[in-house]
Amino acid sequence: MGRMIATNSSRPALGVLLVGLLCVRAAAAAEPSIHIVDAWARATPPGVETGAVYCKILNHGGADRLVDARSPAAHGVEIHASVSENGVVEMRRIDALPVDAGASVELAPGGTHLMLVGLAAPLAAGAKVELTLVFAVAGEIAVEVPVVDARAPPAAHEHEHEHHAQ
Numbered sequence: 001m002g003r004m005i006a007t008n009s010s011r012p013a014l015g016v017l018l019v020g021l022l023c024v025r026a027a028a029a030a031e032p033s034i035h036i037v038d039a040w041a042r043a044t045p046p047g048v049e050t051g052a053v054y055c056k057i058l059n060h061g062g063a064d065r066l067v068d069a070r071s072p073a074a075h076g077v078e079i080h081a082s083v084s085e086n087g088v089v090e091m092r093r094i095d096a097l098p099v100d101a102g103a104s105v106e107l108a109p110g111g112t113h114l115m116l117v118g119l120a121a122p123l124a125a126g127a128k129v130e131l132t133l134v135f136a137v138a139g140e141i142a143v144e145v146p147v148v149d150a151r152a153p154p155a156a157h158e159h160e161h162e163h164h165a166q
Contacts, residue, residue: 033061034138051116066097068134075118125149
């Protein structure tokens with residue numbers, strides 16, 4: 001009889017374990033919360049050692065922060081914000097870019113952007129740049145960024161590429 005009691009008392013524990021595993025699996029399969037859309041990089045002339053990447057960060061989940069980025073196309077990638085003081089606009093490196101819950105953040109020319117520092121080669125129109133964005137909560141998101149000629153008509157900057165946390 002003692003054996004029967006042990007077996008019966010372990011059934012609720014097994015049920016709790018199975019429900020827990022199902023919840024973990026469902027969370028892992030859930031739709032990612034961070035999406036990167038409309039990414040593009042500006043083509044650079046020969047001899048220029050920096051480039052810029054722009055995109056929209058859409059957050060369908062809780063608050064997060066872009067804390068790092070890297071690319072094989074450059075020695076380093078920095079998050080920059082344009083700040084205006086006394087009529088002078090300066091770019092300043094920032095440690096992290098907050099992305100509020102349910103919000104979107106646009107990285108655009110003249111504003112916040114990603115600076116590719118120490119380019120391995122000029123960014124040529126038509127090429128693609130591999131970029132990994134690192135978020136505090138969502139983790140790493142790989143993005144393939146098309147390089148465009150910024151002097152081209154605006155239609156050249158419209159992209160239907162979307163990348164998200166995995």
